[in-house]
Amino acid sequence: MATVSRDDWTLHRKGQQAQARHKNKVKAAIRENLKDVITNEGLIVQDGHQVVHIPIHSMDEPHFQFNRSKQQHIGQGEAEKGQVIGQADDQKRNADEPGDGPGERVFEAEVTLDEIEAILFANLELPNLKPKPKQTTRVSAEEWTDVRTRGIQSNLDRKRTFIEALKRSVRKQSAFQISQEDLRFKTYDEKDEPQTGAVILAMMDISASMGEFEKYVARTFFFWMERFLNKHYPQVEIRYLVHHIEAADVAAEDFYRLRESGGTKCSSVYELALQLIETEYPAASWNIYPMHVSDGDNMSSDNKLVFEMIETLCQRSSMVGYLEIQSHHYHSSLSRVLGALASPVFRQVRVSSKEGVLEALSRFFRSADSSESTEGVEGI
Numbered sequence: 001m002a003t004v005s006r007d008d009w010t011l012h013r014k015g016q017q018a019q020a021r022h023k024n025k026v027k028a029a030i031r032e033n034l035k036d037v038i039t040n041e042g043l044i045v046q047d048g049h050q051v052v053h054i055p056i057h058s059m060d061e062p063h064f065q066f067n068r069s070k071q072q073h074i075g076q077g078e079a080e081k082g083q084v085i086g087q088a089d090d091q092k093r094n095a096d097e098p099g100d101g102p103g104e105r106v107f108e109a110e111v112t113l114d115e116i117e118a119i120l121f122a123n124l125e126l127p128n129l130k131p132k133p134k135q136t137t138r139v140s141a142e143e144w145t146d147v148r149t150r151g152i153q154s155n156l157d158r159k160r161t162f163i164e165a166l167k168r169s170v171r172k173q174s175a176f177q178i179s180q181e182d183l184r185f186k187t188y189d190e191k192d193e194p195q196t197g198a199v200i201l202a203m204m205d206i207s208a209s210m211g212e213f214e215k216y217v218a219r220t221f222f223f224w225m226e227r228f229l230n231k232h233y234p235q236v237e238i239r240y241l242v243h244h245i246e247a248a249d250v251a252a253e254d255f256y257r258l259r260e261s262g263g264t265k266c267s268s269v270y271e272l273a274l275q276l277i278e279t280e281y282p283a284a285s286w287n288i289y290p291m292h293v294s295d296g297d298n299m300s301s302d303n304k305l306v307f308e309m310i311e312t313l314c315q316r317s318s319m320v321g322y323l324e325i326q327s328h329h330y331h332s333s334l335s336r337v338l339g340a341l342a343s344p345v346f347r348q349v350r351v352s353s354k355e356g357v358l359e360a361l362s363r364f365f366r367s368a369d370s371s372e373s374t375e376g377v378e379g380i
Helices: 014-032 041-045 113-120 158-172 212-232 252-257 267-279 300-316 333-338 356-364
Strands: 052-057 106-111 137-148 185-195 198-205 237-243 247-250 287-294 320-325 346-351
Touching: 014 106, 014 113, 113 212, 198 212, 198 267, 212 252, 212 287, 212 320, 212 356, 237 252, 237 267, 247 267, 267 287, 267 300, 287 300, 300 320, 300 333, 320 333, 320 356, 333 346, 346 356
Parallel strands: 198 237, 198 287, 287 320, 320 346
Antiparallel strands: 052 106, 137 185, 237 247
């Protein structure tokens, strides 16, 4: 006969509770260090096949701690309202003096790429993504639809199995035991789901004016953009375009490795993007997302043509993005020209440090009706 225990089982869950606390600490540490984590050079160079170490404060069990420094505190002596109650030892000591007090224990937790992506991509989405009837494809998806008495062990429904065994033991007034007839297995059916067609035109400036810092920030931005799309929009196509004076359509491997020289003519890559839209990705069938990253050091005589081409792209695209990388904190001539472009689908961001990659991703891949965040990134 089955019995029901009324013991307080919360006393037996300290391990699970400690594990949950640790996971929450890790998530909080990832959020606090996210700007630095996503620009980790080793992570980018090795294409994400690496763990990242993040400092996390130690998690001591609750305990009584005596006052080591014997300083004033609440409940000791007389005090008046507004009076400062003591000072920490490190505030009393001069900056040049060595410390003799106990430090705070901090350890480094290993964080995988999946854990980083879960937090980084949580609020990102392709803006203005709309159904395109001429380009809507169907992809296979699994849906759990039924429970059966036969199946593979990995699909065992433990909860339903336990309930069936309990019902049988009560019905037969026998001892609780799970037998073969109690086993229940989840089953699924494959169904087709519509998938809207979308294409990203990733455009990167590789001219001589793009120094090591600019190229690193550009590659970091595109690296995480590609990871985000592959994870949440696996059917989206990505075309890789590079340019200096001339533009070229290249493979993904070459996109991240090419090192060129020469001048900058941004209109060349926008002209190539318009040609691809005209010949391969008509706006009636595709959601189009041109994303251009440059230092803005463009030929002055070319800026007007760039403005006109971006205006045309805005009429055919779901979103047009321009990311300008400027380590010297000044606006380029191109950014000043584009400042006059008023289109609801045009988004422009200027970053001056590698930590700005996080906010750039948030600004470009936010929903059309969400509020715009400006922390850490300057909008042009």
